[in-house]
Amino acid sequence: MAIEPREAYRALTRQSRELATLASCSAVLGWDEQTYMPAGGAEHRGTQMAMLAGLQHERATDPRIGELLAIVEGSPLVHDPDSFEAADIREWRRGYDRRTRLPRSLVEDMARTTSMAQSEWVAARTASDFDRFRPWLERIIRLKRDEASCLAVSGSGDSSYDPLLDDYEPGARSDDLTELFRALREELTPLVASITEAAARRGSDEAILNRSYPRDRQRIFGEAVAAAVGFDFHRGRLDVTAHPFCSGIGPGDCRITTRFDEHEFSEAFFGILHEVGHGLYEQGLDASRYGTPTGEAVSLGVHESQSRLWENLVGRSRAFWSYWLPMARRIFHEALSDVTLDRFHAAVNRVEPSLIRVRADEATYNLHIIVRFELERALLAGDLDAADVPTAWNEKYREFLGVEPKNDAEGCLQDIHWSAGLIGYFPTYTLGNVYAAQLFSAAGSQLGDLDTAFAQGDFVGLLGWLREKIHHQGQRYRAADLIRRVTGSPPDHRPLLDNLRRKYTELNNL
Numbered sequence: 273m274a275i276e277p278r279e280a281y282r283a284l285t286r287q288s289r290e291l292a293t294l295a296s297c298s299a300v301l302g303w304d305e306q307t308y309m310p311a312g313g314a315e316h317r318g319t320q321m322a323m324l325a326g327l328q329h330e331r332a333t334d335p336r337i338g339e340l341l342a343i344v345e346g347s348p349l350v351h352d353p354d355s356f357e358a359a360d361i362r363e364w365r366r367g368y369d370r371r372t373r374l375p376r377s378l379v380e381d382m383a384r385t386t387s388m389a390q391s392e393w394v395a396a397r398t399a400s401d402f403d404r405f406r407p408w409l410e411r412i413i414r415l416k417r418d419e420a421s422c423l424a425v426s427g428s429g430d431s432s433y434d435p436l437l438d439d440y441e442p443g444a445r446s447d448d449l450t451e452l453f454r455a456l457r458e459e460l461t462p463l464v465a466s467i468t469e470a471a472a473r474r475g476s477d478e479a480i481l482n483r484s485y486p487r488d489r490q491r492i493f494g495e496a497v498a499a500a501v502g503f504d505f506h507r508g509r510l511d512v513t514a515h516p517f518c519s520g521i522g523p524g525d526c527r528i529t530t531r532f533d534e535h536e537f538s539e540a541f542f543g544i545l546h547e548v549g550h551g552l553y554e555q556g557l558d559a560s561r562y563g564t565p566t567g568e569a570v571s572l573g574v575h576e577s578q579s580r581l582w583e584n585l586v587g588r589s590r591a592f593w594s595y596w597l598p599m600a601r602r603i604f605h606e607a608l609s610d611v612t613l614d615r616f617h618a619a620v621n622r623v624e625p626s627l628i629r630v631r632a633d634e635a636t637y638n639l640h641i642i643v644r645f646e647l648e649r650a651l652l653a654g655d656l657d658a659a660d661v662p663t664a665w666n667e668k669y670r671e672f673l674g675v676e677p678k679n680d681a682e683g684c685l686q687d688i689h690w691s692a693g694l695i696g697y698f699p700t701y702t703l704g705n706v707y708a709a710q711l712f713s714a715a716g717s718q719l720g721d722l723d724t725a726f727a728q729g730d731f732v733g734l735l736g737w738l739r740e741k742i743h744h745q746g747q748r749y750r751a752a753d754l755i756r757r758v759t760g761s762p763p764d765h766r767p768l769l770d771n772l773r774r775k776y777t778e779l780n781n782l
């Protein structure tokens with residue numbers, strides 16, 4: 273018996289909620305694994321996770337979804353493409369097609385290969401021996417090519433890379449990113465060189481941040497700042513893990529993590545602010561649409577824009593520290609009693625070309641990403657052999673950053689992503705920085721003087737703006753479209769460069 277489009281839409285919503293609820297069970301188990309699970313629980317946890325993954329896959333590829341989609345597509349529900357219903361239907365279709373186009377054998381092969389490749393990567397990195405990892409990278413590239421060809425929609429874009437990118441940044445095209453990143457790099461490389469030169473002339477204050485900062489006090493200060501910018505600890509919590517992350521488990525439950533080092537203030541503090549930015553996005557999603565695309569984050573790039581905005585554009589601003597430094601001085605009296613606002617602001621904004629992405633500063637970070645984006649695109653296209661990755665990597669580091677790794681551990685083996693099959697993921701970090709600068713500049717012109725608000729400890733205006741413009745929209749628009757609607761401009765590298773120039777001119781009198 274035929275059912276009405278409205279009814280089909282409701283059935284799809286129920287399905288989608290159940291799937292999200294199942295995924296959230298995996299998320300709790302994943303969080304627990306990283307935080308409190310005893311080592312002995314690993315094997316049973318693996319069984320639990322595999323069972324949940326199997327259940328999710330079964331439900332997500334149920335042919336009934338295809339039948340229901342056929343009823344709602346072409347119905348009046350999709351007449352207004354800007355409606356939440358039309359967006360849900362568009363994204364359900366995208367997800368369903370992606371899942372059903374991949375043969376089960378390929379999915380299983382990928383899971384097996386990447387699971388082994390990750391432990392081989394750990395061993396290869398420890399030994400700093402790329403050759404040990406090379407056969408695994410070759411297998412992963414082959415599997416990823418197969419994946420891309422199963423998912424490719426004929427006649428559009430780079431068929432070997434775009435379908436992979438689409439998993440993290442739906443609708444993005446690598447040709448557009450190549451253009452955006454080229455324009456960014458052309459100006460960023462000389463800008464970094466002049467900032468570094470000026471900083472060398474001025475002398476460095478970074479040692480301030482390596483004084484003694486007791487861990488328990490770092491936690492108190494970090495939580496105070498997190499709560500003040502709007503992270504709701506009634507609906508979230510902060511724990512300690514080896515690798516910081518944010519997990520939005522569901523309405524009312526968002527977990528963030530960090531790690532503390534007594535002689536390294538920045539890592540935990542800016543790590544917390546970064547994850548808080550992700551957490552504010554999760555806490556700001558429309559709970560009434562939970563489990564449907566319009567109640568979920570739109571893309572990794574936009575997610576990262578939220579974390580970078582709070583970490584870098586708010587958290588490294590002079591106005592922010594003019595409010596927080598007095599409290600930091602009271603909490604870290606021994607470390608900071610003799611430190612002025614100018615010195616502290618300069619210390620948290622130090623720029624230095626370096627080899628390791630996760631330790632890179634705000635200005636050089638994107639150059640690390642562009643190296644990876646260019647290499648993985650060339651690998652997929654067959655323009656670069658896995659065996660030539662170390663040489664190509666080192667050449668690009670010399671060219672973009674003026675530094676060269678002494679070995680593979682501090683070169684092409686430093687990131688887990690490729691071993692985990694995460695190809696097409698790296699560019700979303702730089703998209704995040706680009707979007708963050710665009711959003712911050714739009715917020716500034718729409719809300720007025722943000723610095724005055726920050727200097728008074730007032731972050732409510734900015735958060736409210738982000739809630740309305742970004743968080744509540746969910747996946748209503750694709751990322752690039754959302755950015756254009758909110759800022760009036762498509763993805764654009766210039767606000768990022770303008771921000772950096774303004775800050776470092778002030779700091780260095782360039």
Ligand code: ZN
Pocket residue numbers: 546550576579
């Ligand atoms: Zn992040």
